[in-house]
Amino acid sequence: MSAPYVLHMITPLANVSPFDVNMAVDAGIDTVIPYTGIETAQVEALTQDAMFSRDPRNAVRTGLFIGGRDAAMALDMLEAARKAMFPPFRISVFADPSGAFTTAAAMVAVVERALRRSGLDGLTGLAVQIYGATGVVGGIAGLIAAQAGGNVTLVSHRGVPAVQGKAEEFGRRYGVALSCADTSAAGKAELMERAEVVLACGKAGVTVLTADDLRAAKRLRVAADINAVPPAGVEGVGVQDDGAPLPAQPVAVGIGALAIGNVKFKVQHRLLEQMQTGGSAVAFDFQNAMDAARAIAGKAS
Known part of the structure; x- marks a missing residue:
């Protein structure tokens, strides 16, 4: 039986974005845990703590969402999380600081x-x-x-x-x-x-x-x-x-x-859904958001 999906939301700021929390819950993720004041140097340990706490079959039922207001820092955090993982312990990561990548x-x-x-x-x-x-x-x-x-x-x-x-x-x-x-x-x-x-x-x-x-x-x-x-x-x-x-x-x-905004909402929703339903670990940045945006905008042409 699959374990419940858990999304760990990290930010260097004093609070995670309520917007992002709502988006995650509306995408069907019931368990959302915020972590604030996080620095890039802490991401490796947080990622491994999240992935080692589950057996390999359920590691994919874990996600990490990276917020904040700094694009370069979010990309650095994403890279730190990816480098911290190795088979079979892989979790999904999605960077979208201030919703900037999807917007x-x-x-x-x-x-x-x-x-x-x-x-x-x-x-x-x-x-x-x-x-x-x-x-x-x-x-x-x-x-x-x-x-x-x-x-x-x-x-x-x-x-x-x-x-x-x-x-x-x-x-x-x-x-x-x-x-x-x-x-x-x-x-x-x-x-x-x-x-x-x-x-x-x-x-x-x-x-x-x-x-x-x-x-x-x-x-x-x-x-x-x-x-x-x-x-x-x-x-x-x-x-x-x-x-x-x-x-x-x-x-x-x-x-x-x-x-x-209509396209932005759909992009973020789609990527959050893919984190929990795709069956394998994913890592999303602005380029993945762009791929999704083009597909969604194209359907509305």
């Missing part, structure tokens, strides 16, 4: 869908600008967009140094080239002239791109916004928009937070 994947997948609807080959060769790139969602969205073939610029409102380290880190880890820029008055206008896709990942309730900014973006094809709190992160984009025409734009469309 960014959903955002890019929905944008790709909108571009395909207009006859383009996804993000390939397009100038993609990430606003709010200092945050964890923005950084990962930029990384995924670059892996998808976009020419990505991480845009900061606090100067280039605020995103330069992130660009260099992702370049070292994944071999992508990410440009960096800031939103000084002159710089923003120049950026808008080149923009073909903009992803707004800024703080909730803050408008990062105004109608005037968008009017300067003559080459714009898609503007996506993850902000569901008024005012919109991109002026003129409604939270439910899923390819709605943008005002004063000849071909550009808008993607709102709920269109992105």
Whole structure:
């Protein structure tokens, strides 16, 4: 008889995310245990403690969810957990700090869908600008967009140094080239002239791109916004928009937070379900989230 599924949720923060707890329970996981204030150096011991407490047949009935707000740290924790395991004691691991991996994947997948609807080959060769790139969602969205073939610029409102380290880190880890820029008055206008896709990942309730900014973006094809709190992160984009025409734009469309969120919820739910029902141990990061997001967004085309 299979043992009950147990999900150990770890975070370097003072609390695990209630959002992630709810998602796990709604995915059918009844036993969810939080661990807070966890450092990367502790992950090996925690992983082995979890996997050795069950016979090999039931080790797979154990999962580790990695939260927090730092993408690089979450990826390091994921790698530490993977290195701590060996046959036949393997458990599943899923990293999704602040929901950034699933949110960014959903955002890019929905944008790709909108571009395909207009006859383009996804993000390939397009100038993609990430606003709010200092945050964890923005950084990962930029990384995924670059892996998808976009020419990505991480845009900061606090100067280039605020995103330069992130660009260099992702370049070292994944071999992508990410440009960096800031939103000084002159710089923003120049950026808008080149923009073909903009992803707004800024703080909730803050408008990062105004109608005037968008009017300067003559080459714009898609503007996506993850902000569901008024005012919109991109002026003129409604939270439910899923390819709605943008005002004063000849071909550009808008993607709102709920269109992105609908895919994000399904991605996280699917991966949590796969942890407990797949029959073998899995390790999920942003790339697995992107695979799931593309499959889910494609079904809604």
